[in-house]
Amino acid sequence: MTVGIDIDGTTTKVVGLGEQGPIGFHTMQSFASSASSAEALASFLAVNSLPRSAVARVAVTGVRARECSEALLDLPCQRVEEFQAIVVSMGTGTAVVRATASECCHLGGTGVGGGTLLGLGRCILGTADFRSIVDLAAGGNLANVDLLVGDLAPEAPASLSARLTASNFGRLSGRASKADYALGILNLVFQTIGLVALFAADCFQEQDVVLTGKLTAVPQARDILAGFAELSPLRFRFPPYAEYATAVGAALSV
Numbered sequence: 001m002t003v004g005i006d007i008d009g010t011t012t013k014v015v016g017l018g019e020q021g022p023i024g025f026h027t028m029q030s031f032a033s034s035a036s037s038a039e040a041l042a043s044f045l046a047v048n049s050l051p052r053s054a055v056a057r058v059a060v061t062g063v064r065a066r067e068c069s070e071a072l073l074d075l076p077c078q079r080v081e082e083f084q085a086i087v088v089s090m091g092t093g094t095a096v097v098r099a100t101a102s103e104c105c106h107l108g109g110t111g112v113g114g115g116t117l118l119g120l121g122r123c124i125l126g127t128a129d130f131r132s133i134v135d136l137a138a139g140g141n142l143a144n145v146d147l148l149v150g151d152l153a154p155e156a157p158a159s160l161s162a163r164l165t166a167s168n169f170g171r172l173s174g175r176a177s178k179a180d181y182a183l184g185i186l187n188l189v190f191q192t193i194g195l196v197a198l199f200a201a202d203c204f205q206e207q208d209v210v211l212t213g214k215l216t217a218v219p220q221a222r223d224i225l226a227g228f229a230e231l232s233p234l235r236f237r238f239p240p241y242a243e244y245a246t247a248v249g250a251a252l253s254v
Contacts, residue, residue: 003044003055004251005037005072006244007062009092010115011214012036014044015244016055017251024048025244027214029130037064038072061250063092080250089246090114090213094193096200099210107200112192114214120185125178133182134218140183144176145169161230165191183220190215190224198232210237212245 001018016023026044028036037060045052058077060068065079089095092115096107114130122128125136147170150162168188173180197209215221216238225236241248 001054001056002251002254003041003058003075004244004247004249005040005058005060005062005065006091006247006250007037007060007064007068008114008214009063010118011091012040012062013214013244013247014040015241015247015251016044016048016050017248022241022244022248024050025241027243037068041072041075057254059250059254061246078254080253086212086246086249087210088193088197088212090193090211090215091246094196094213096196098200098204098206107203108196110192110196112189117185117189117215120188121182124181124185130214133185134220136179137182137186137220138179140177140179140181142180142183142187143171144173144180145171145184146187147171164227164230186218186220187224190218190221191227194225194228194236197236198228198234201234202232207233208235208237210239212239212242214243216242 001016001023004015004017006013010029012028014026024044026040026047028040028043041058052073055075058072058075059080060077061080068077068079071077086095086097087099088097090113093109093111093113095109098105098107117133118128118130121133125133127133146165147167148162149164149166152166168191169184201207201209228234239245
């Protein structure tokens with residue numbers, strides 16, 4: 001099999017790809033470095049009970065891939081440019097790529113992403129643990145942290161829904177709980193990503209946005225992004241193995 005490794009700024013994701021499709025997965029939360037890619041590969045083999053002899057080659061991609069050597073655990077290692085392997089990648093930051101049958105074009109992105117979620121979690125909630133923030137947000141109420149268009153303009157113009165966010169964290173309610181703040185962080189991150197995707201899709205008159213990366217594992221992502229239906233006929237799609245899509249793309253590219 002080929003092993004694909006995506007070395008992001010905050011996580012390292014690994015997938016094994018055989019002739020019939022994915023064989024196994026593994027994720028490590030860390031501030032990734034070239035050393036963590038070797039550690040992640042070793043952990044992937046251990047977690048999935050696979051011998052090193054099962055691996056024919058390794059493909060690495062992501063922001064720290066260039067720091068990797070030409071071999072990992074004595075296995076041949078090839079670097080793959082990240083933008084060959086992504087569409088809309090929600091990692092530490094967010095990259096937006098227009099993909100057609102013949103080419104991929106990097107359109108840009110935003111610095112808002114998983115790193116923002118963890119950083120704000122540490123500052124506001126006292127934790128940078130991804131799962132703790134997401135679980136805490138499940139009990140949150142946005143009405144205690146965000147201002148809506150209807151709060152500021154009860155008779156909103158026809159082009160705006162009163163239910164749209166006017167200001168993230170703009171309410172600053174004295175009754176807001178940690179769960180409310182956690183949901184506010186998720187809402188800020190996904191609304192920013194959704195708006196960047198909307199503008200990019202509108203420029204090319206596209207309606208389908210395929211989302212990949214670690215943040216696709218957040219349950220609230222679908223509900224938050226569904227709110228963009230009031231602004232545009234945009235369709236947000238979450239493909240199978242979306243969290244590992246960049247690693248899969250790297251493995252398919254060699």
